[in-house]
């Protein structure tokens with residue numbers, strides 16, 4: 001009987017290998033309110049849970065925040081909340097955004 005080797009994967013480590021060319025001109029993701037703290041809490045909480053890069057946060061003071069700089073461009077937030085609080089989701093401008101690095 002063979003044993004399957006245990007493999008441990010660190011998502012943070014894998015994401016940390018990526019390179020990001022951040023578009024300082026603005027975010028490729030927009031919301032129904034300019035101030036993310038004004039967004040519906042239940043909908044925002046969905047984004048906190050689904051974003052693989054953990055870019056949607058609710059701080060200890062209850063304030064919501066979002067930082068597009070580390071976006072993996074997976075589109076999960078768009079699929080999750082495009083009918084509610086995600087108003088705009090575009091691919092980043094050419095030469096901007098994530099550059100995946102493996103190995």
Ligand code: SF4
Pocket residue numbers: 029050051052053054055070071072073074075076077078
């Ligand atoms: S596209 Fe993916 S990585 Fe980027 S903010 Fe949305 S859920 Fe997070």
